[in-house]
Amino acid sequence: MLEEHRNFAVNRITEAVVIDKPIPDWVGRDVFTLDSLQKLGKLEFGKNTEINLVLKVQKYACQHLYERPLSIDQKITIIDDTWRQVSATVANTTRLQDWLVSMSQLSVVVEPLELKTVILERLESGMQLYKTDE
Template sequence: MLKAHRNFAVNRITQASLINKPVPDWVGRDVFTLDSLQRLGKLEFGKNIEINLVLKVQKYACQHLYERPLSKEQQITIVDDTWRQVSATVANTTRLQDWLVSMSQLSVVIEPLELKVVIFERLESGMQLYNHN
């Protein structure tokens, strides 16, 4: 069983089809259905609009993007000793936005402007929570 084990980034699946093959007994019956994964927020069918993402990322925070690129077309260019610019075509999903918010101390969204505004508003909302307590 472990020889056949594979890890897949479920959030990067953009299309899927069902097959009539039995699921092994050790897999929960409703865990990996498309409906279940979508309810858990792991899939965002219908919302995955591709965007050309451009980020300014601190040098050391950018290292993992060499090993785990955001897309096949990802390009990383050196800005200076501290910063790198990352360009990639990605799906604009809630999970992407969550990741960008989590990287907010280490990166800045340059493009698209609409996404930059969304990330800024989410960060501002969090700051208001801290400022009022």
């Protein structure tokens, strides 16, 4: 496993440097309030509907999900030497969609079909930007 591709998660940090100030000058004082985080799109109150997500994920891209599961009921099963199936109950949020788009070369949404359609539409929209001559 050590010779294979690895994705590293934040929880693997082994060293850090402590700064003198409790909050650096570049961090606004109200940045970490719930209202501020929601306005920044970091929280999605009221939009979270749970879905049963099923993904087909390439083996090496799936490694970090063993350490940082998508949910407490996540299950990973082996499809073959290249692919894994990941199933989990998750909140259907814009953040989830953004993550799925970022994983589009390494994974495919199998279910729910509505989410698969949304991801496909976002990918096609992005492809159109690259197809224009401007």
